[in-house]
Amino acid sequence: MDQQHIENWLNKRKLRRTSRSVASLFDKLLKGDLVALSSCITLLESTLPADKEMANDLIQLSLPHAGKSIRIGITGVPGVGKSTFIEAFGKILVQKGMKVAVLAIDPSSSESGGSILGDKTRMQDLSVMQNVFIRPSAAGSTLGGVARKTRESIFLCEMAGFDVILIETVGVGQSETMVHSMVDFFLLLMLAGAGDELQGIKRGIMEMADALVITKADGDNEKKAQMASREYANAMHLFPPKASDWIAPSYTCSAYTNENIDKVWTTVESFSNQTKINGWFDKHRKIQDKYWLSESLKELILNDFFGDETSMNELKNMEQKVLSGEISSFHAAEILYAYYNKEK
Numbered sequence: 001m002d003q004q005h006i007e008n009w010l011n012k013r014k015l016r017r018t019s020r021s022v023a024s025l026f027d028k029l030l031k032g033d034l035v036a037l038s039s040c041i042t043l044l045e046s047t048l049p050a051d052k053e054m055a056n057d058l059i060q061l062s063l064p065h066a067g068k069s070i071r072i073g074i075t076g077v078p079g080v081g082k083s084t085f086i087e088a089f090g091k092i093l094v095q096k097g098m099k100v101a102v103l104a105i106d107p108s109s110s111e112s113g114g115s116i117l118g119d120k121t122r123m124q125d126l127s128v129m130q131n132v133f134i135r136p137s138a139a140g141s142t143l144g145g146v147a148r149k150t151r152e153s154i155f156l157c158e159m160a161g162f163d164v165i166l167i168e169t170v171g172v173g174q175s176e177t178m179v180h181s182m183v184d185f186f187l188l189l190m191l192a193g194a195g196d197e198l199q200g201i202k203r204g205i206m207e208m209a210d211a212l213v214i215t216k217a218d219g220d221n222e223k224k225a226q227m228a229s230r231e232y233a234n235a236m237h238l239f240p241p242k243a244s245d246w247i248a249p250s251y252t253c254s255a256y257t258n259e260n261i262d263k264v265w266t267t268v269e270s271f272s273n274q275t276k277i278n279g280w281f282d283k284h285r286k287i288q289d290k291y292w293l294s295e296s297l298k299e300l301i302l303n304d305f306f307g308d309e310t311s312m313n314e315l316k317n318m319e320q321k322v323l324s325g326e327i328s329s330f331h332a333a334e335i336l337y338a339y340y341n342k343e344k
Contacts (some may be wrong), residue, residue: 009250012036019259022054022057022058022061024327025039025040025054025058025093026058026061029058029062029156029159029160030065030159030160030161032099032160032161033160034133036160037133037156037157037160038135039318040055040058040156041135041149041153042157043055043058044059044149044152044153044156045137045149046291046311055152058156059152061155062155062156062158062159063155064136064279065153065158065159066155066158066159067162067285068158069154069157069158069159069162069163069164069165070164070165070184070185070268070272071154071165071167071178071182071184072164072165072166072167072184072185072186072187072189072268073167073169073180073182073183073186073187074086074166074167074168074169074189075168075169075175075176075179075186075188075189075205076169076188076189076190076215077191079191080189080190080191080215081189081215081216081255082168082169082189083123083168084215084255084256085189085213085215085253085255085261086102086123086126086168087125087126087255088258088261089166089261089264089265090102090123090126090132090166091125091126091129091162092171092258092261092262092265093265094126094129094130094131094132096265097130098163098164099131099132099133099161099162099163099164100126100131100132100162100163100164100165100166101125101132101133101134101135101160101162101164101165101166102123102132102133102134102135102165102166102168103135103137103150103153103154103156103157103165103166103167103168103177104135104136104137104167104168104169105137105146105147105150105168105169105175105178105179106166115116117138120310122339125291125300126162133157133160133162135153137149137150137153147175147179147181147182148292148295148296148299149179150167150182151182151292154167154182167179167182167183176205176208177208181288181291181292181295182207182286182288182292184271184272184275184281184285185210185211185268185272186208186209186210187209187211187213187264187273188205188208188209188211188212188213189211189212189213189214189215189216190212190213190215190228190232191214191216192214192216192217192221192224192225192228192229192252193225206232206235206236206239206262207239207240208285209236209248210244210246210248210271211248211249211250211251211264211267211271212229212232212233212236212248212249212255213250213251213252213253213260213264213344214226214228214229214232214248214250214251214252215252215253215254215255216254216256217229217252217253217254217256217259217260218254218256218257220263222252222254225252226252228252229250229251229252230250232250233250233251236248236249243269243280244274244275244278244280245274245278245280246271246274246275246280246286249267251263305340308340311336311339311340314336314339315336318332318335318336319332
């Protein structure tokens with residue numbers, strides 16, 4: 001490619017970028033333009049000040065149009081078949097005439113990295129269907145930052161007219177709590193024949209679940225799955241009543257045979273109807289808004305501290321003093337906090 005071709009390409013790219021205004025993106029989003037939706041989420045993920053400003057303006061404009069979808073969180077350990085389940089579930093929703101968005105929270109570390117195309121590769125049939133949008137989150141250094149971008153992406157998807165938004169956790173651990181804090185319905189997928197220690201499932205995660213589904217209930221595994229489902233159903237009744245007054249059901253499903261996949265949506269509809277009647281649905285979303293105000297503030301403060309060169313130099317000095325036994329970790333933190341406040 002000669003120099004002239006390169007300059008022409010760069011000029012066209014620059015023209016596209018400068019012509020990308022908040023007003024034009026907002027107008028395209030309202031029309032359900034998926035290219036515009038991808039561009040808007042890219043703005044959310046950008047660290048450039050100009051992009052951040054545009055993203056904030058778009059989120060503000062999206063608020064009157066947000067909140068019209070049902071937000072479903074889907075979690076489970078690797079190997080449980082989350083992507084296979086989501087593909088089967090998403091296809092059923094599309095057949096029912098719904099627009100479906102799939103957002104994945106990927107808390108991959110900076111060392112191991114993450115595959116931005118992983119979900120589209122695994123959901124080949126769903127990803128090419130009309131009225132479907134799949135967007136994995138970029139792996140980030142902090143789970144909170146990735147989760148915040150996912151929550152903001154929910155608003156943009158709702159503005160683009162999506163009826164159902166599926167939030168998938170790629171990892172395990174803290175990501176479940178993050179997903180629970182941004183969805184209406186929390187679905188826990190589990191395997192039969194694996195102990196709690198192997199699955200890494202804690203009581204707290206089970207208590208958060210609004211439905212528990214034993215996956216891969218087909219072939220030789222069907223009887224084991226049904227037995228596990230009955231055991232978990234009994235266990236769920238032992239937990240304290242939920243604030244929503246909803247009793248989480250437990251049953252089996254198979255994405256391979258499509259057995260009970262439709263039942264998941266029936267359960268979500270029952271949950272939505274019940275919690276809207278008793279007032280929990282709207283109350284829960286307000287609680288989440290308050291939670292994310294606090295979380296966003298914490299993130300800004302942390303970024304401000306760890307992004308400041310002088311603060312980081314002081315941190316290194318304190319780390320050496322802690323390691324040498326000269327000072328305790330707690331006292332060092334208090335000194336750093338006092339230093340940070342003095343500098344500000």
